[in-house]
Amino acid sequence: MIALAVFLIAVVAVATADRSAILVDEDPAPVVTITTCGGMVNTSSAAINFQLASSIPAGQACLWTVQAPYDAVRFTLKESGLGMGDLKLTQFIHAIQGYQYNVTEIGANYTYSAGTVLVSLVTGAEASSGFSLEMYSSGDLDVAGGGFTHYETFLNSTGATAYPGNGQPYMNNERAVIIVSPSDAGSRTLTFTGMELEQPSGFHCLYDKVKVLSWYVPWGHLVTEEILCRSELPPPIMLDTGLAVILFTSDSSVTRGGFAFNWM
Numbered sequence: 001m002i003a004l005a006v007f008l009i010a011v012v013a014v015a016t017a018d019r020s021a022i023l024v025d026e027d028p029a030p031v032v033t034i035t036t037c038g039g040m041v042n043t044s045s046a047a048i049n050f051q052l053a054s055s056i057p058a059g060q061a062c063l064w065t066v067q068a069p070y071d072a073v074r075f076t077l078k079e080s081g082l083g084m085g086d087l088k089l090t091q092f093i094h095a096i097q098g099y100q101y102n103v104t105e106i107g108a109n110y111t112y113s114a115g116t117v118l119v120s121l122v123t124g125a126e127a128s129s130g131f132s133l134e135m136y137s138s139g140d141l142d143v144a145g146g147g148f149t150h151y152e153t154f155l156n157s158t159g160a161t162a163y164p165g166n167g168q169p170y171m172n173n174e175r176a177v178i179i180v181s182p183s184d185a186g187s188r189t190l191t192f193t194g195m196e197l198e199q200p201s202g203f204h205c206l207y208d209k210v211k212v213l214s215w216y217v218p219w220g221h222l223v224t225e226e227i228l229c230r231s232e233l234p235p236p237i238m239l240d241t242g243l244a245v246i247l248f249t250s251d252s253s254v255t256r257g258g259f260a261f262n263w264m
Helices: 002-024
Strands: 040-041 047-050 061-069 070-080 087-091 100-101 109-112 118-123 132-143 149-153 159-163 175-180 188-196 209-216 221-228 236-240 244-249 258-263
Touching: 040 149, 047 061, 061 149, 061 175, 070 100, 070 118, 087 109, 087 221, 100 221, 132 159, 209 236, 244 258
Parallel strands: 040 061, 149 175
Antiparallel strands: 047 132, 061 118, 070 109, 070 132, 087 100, 087 118, 159 258, 175 244, 188 236, 188 258, 209 221, 209 244
């Protein structure tokens, strides 16, 4: 019994030591600085400094995606000239909206346990200048990641793109995210110019589909505008803030050519 107890203590000690050995501390300071209106942040730490000490128009909308490498993520607001409700954090694991923070208090910590986080800026009339938001990740490796097979952000005021866009069909079991985050404030119109997806057997999009989300200001989060499948082109979609998240998912069988759209 004594020998067994000693063995169990040794096993527990080794397991604890192994896990502690791979835990990572926060960086002492942000390793990168982001100044663009939106984009992907996939470093261990970062500072989003947007329009610091500069005037910012009402209706300015930007969307940043944070995919930190470790499973503890901490945000802290360093400076802000924004109004209440202008800056939000939203968990976005596997492109599903989760817990949301309204970021208002300078020096406060806003934390998540893992996964992808959207940083959204939609300014109202109270905003006078921009903000500085720092992100730090630590702990164990976030092995799940964001759950995306493809991710892309467009900051252009107008533009066009296609997915996959390589002349080949899309793949099975995809979860692709395309974000439109124009740097210039103002509404946009999103128009699909091509659509070739797996044909469903009924009225519902049960297999491969494109979901279009936009930012709805009164509710302060993304809402679904359209869920698309088949090959018919939908009517143009109005984006009041100019922001759009296009989410494409495919099942485990049958692939087609994909889709194309523009915004202006």
